[in-house]
Amino acid sequence: MANQNFIDYVKIHCTSGHGGAGSAHLHRSKITSMGGPDGGNGGRGGHIILRGSQHEWTLLKFKYRKHVKATHGGPGQENNRFGANGKDVILEVPLGTVAKDAETGEFLYEITEHGEEYILAPGGRGGLGNTNFKTATNRTPRYAQPGEEGQEGWKILELKMLADVGLVGFPNAGKSTFLASVTAAKPEIASYPFTTLVPNLGIVQYRDGRSFAIADIPGIIEGAHQGKGLGHRFLRHIERNATLLFCIPCDTDSITDTYNVLLNELEQFNPELLDKPRILALTKRDLIDDELEEMLLSEIPKDVPYIFISAITGHGITELNDQLWSFINDSRKEAATRVAFDEGWFDEEE
Numbered sequence: 001m002a003n004q005n006f007i008d009y010v011k012i013h014c015t016s017g018h019g020g021a022g023s024a025h026l027h028r029s030k031i032t033s034m035g036g037p038d039g040g041n042g043g044r045g046g047h048i049i050l051r052g053s054q055h056e057w058t059l060l061k062f063k064y065r066k067h068v069k070a071t072h073g074g075p076g077q078e079n080n081r082f083g084a085n086g087k088d089v090i091l092e093v094p095l096g097t098v099a100k101d102a103e104t105g106e107f108l109y110e111i112t113e114h115g116e117e118y119i120l121a122p123g124g125r126g127g128l129g130n131t132n133f134k135t136a137t138n139r140t141p142r143y144a145q146p147g148e149e150g151q152e153g154w155k156i157l158e159l160k161m162l163a164d165v166g167l168v169g170f171p172n173a174g175k176s177t178f179l180a181s182v183t184a185a186k187p188e189i190a191s192y193p194f195t196t197l198v199p200n201l202g203i204v205q206y207r208d209g210r211s212f213a214i215a216d217i218p219g220i221i222e223g224a225h226q227g228k229g230l231g232h233r234f235l236r237h238i239e240r241n242a243t244l245l246f247c248i249p250c251d252t253d254s255i256t257d258t259y260n261v262l263l264n265e266l267e268q269f270n271p272e273l274l275d276k277p278r279i280l281a282l283t284k285r286d287l288i289d290d291e292l293e294e295m296l297l298s299e300i301p302k303d304v305p306y307i308f309i310s311a312i313t314g315h316g317i318t319e320l321n322d323q324l325w326s327f328i329n330d331s332r333k334e335a336a337t338r339v340a341f342d343e344g345w346f347d348e349e350e
Helices: 175-182 232-238 255-269 271-275 290-299 317-342
Strands: 009-015 048-053 067-069 089-094 097-101 107-111 117-121 152-159 163-168 200-205 211-216 241-249 278-283 306-308
Touching (some): 009 117, 048 097, 048 107, 067 089, 089 152, 107 117, 175 278, 175 317, 255 271, 278 317, 306 317
Parallel strands (some): 009 067, 048 089, 163 211, 278 306
Antiparallel strands (some): 009 152, 097 107, 097 152, 200 211
């Protein structure tokens, strides 16, 4: 099944290459029997490098590649020739991949842009040849440096899905049905909870050729921030979404209570999630009539924009997409402004 191909957490063992030894060679030729030092430096050991790729969407290929090794650098040669560098190993990963040290849990780096690179395990430096140790008092050094050893250790690669909109809601809240109705994604849909076991990503084709991405995150349950249900496996994906779309069915016992539980789970996991723009979508509008919709208005939280939708009939879908695009557009402008300030394009006083 396609769902089994979505892997968002792997642990791999990385071994970078050793640096090559420097050469301690002394120059000899037909006309020179006692020449000076001409030993070249050793080559650098191969790096293990992470590279962001917009064409990757899962860490599946690392599930069956637990050990990654780079080659060693070559030794220095006579006539001041450097040894060959070890071949780097490039690991292409999806955007939103986080690298951590498996033993300490230390955050190392996060890949967010296509082509962005990070050296996960640097290769050892090549040793210096004896040419580098020649002095006025030691004109023929007969020693050179050994190459530096490479690094090895277990690393964790963790994917946080990048999307403009993240769907937040309890299991069976209609998130997958909504995603399938507005994008070309084909998530598994059924009338029982926990149909979605992995995140699904879809692209909404908006007006005038514009588009935005929506991520369907597996349903939250109460206590998810403590690891219950699918726990942290899906909550971390919400961190990378610019806008949060809360999905609550119209036939829920209490819309406000359900909304508050969802909000609490996000806050307990990461309080910064509450700073993200959010919209409330009251799903399954086709199950109620106009009179019941009017009665439900008093149960809707006052601090969040809302809209009634039905993925089956299309009710409210266009209006919701317009509202989402407005939020996303504002978020993108804000991000562009932050980049401009960070790179010094203009002063804050302007």
